[in-house]
Amino acid sequence: MARILIVEDEPDVLLLLENRVKGAGHDVVSATNGEEGLTLFATEKPDLVVLDWMMPRRDGIEVCEEIRASDPDHRTKILMLTARSQQSDVDRAMQAGADDYIVKPFSSRDLIERITALLVPAG
Template sequence: MARILIVEDEPDVLLLLENRVRGAGHDVVSATNGEEGLTLVATEKPDLVVLDWMMPRRDGIDVCEEIRASDPEHQIKVLMLTARSQQSDVDRAMAAGADDYIVKPFSSRDLIERIQALIEGRAA
């Protein structure tokens, strides 16, 4: 079982994510904005962060860069889950330190498979 932090500002999406990730057997903590997410990264020490891009009080790119600055050895995996679908968005997120990128709307099965792959240290 891994500890997963979900940072998502849309309540319905957050509830869906929490239910799916818990259903896959993981411990879940959640935040509804970027600042709260960073606080939980420091206090909860998650194995993986599922991170939205467009959020209040620091966007996902800022949060990802901050995680990487405090975790240069990539102990915490970051999966961006966002509606931003342009290749330039994917490139920007990866440059900020994201380990994987999923575009909304998403398949719950794909999300769980990719979370598992990141936790196990293998390519999705």
């Protein structure tokens, strides 16, 4: 079981994500804005962060960059989950340090498959 931090400001989407990720057997902590997400990242030491882009009090790109600054070895994986769908958005997220990118609306199955793939140790 992995510890997963979900940072999402839309209550319905957050509830769906929490239910799907818990249903896949993971321990979940959640935040509703970027500042809270960074605080929980520091205290909870998650294995993976599911991160929205457009949020109050620090957007997902800022949060991603802060996480990478404190975790340059990519021990914590970052999955951006956002409505932003342009290739330039994907490129920007990857430059900020995201490991994967899913566009909303999303398939719950795809989400869990991507989380599972990111949690598999490299080697």
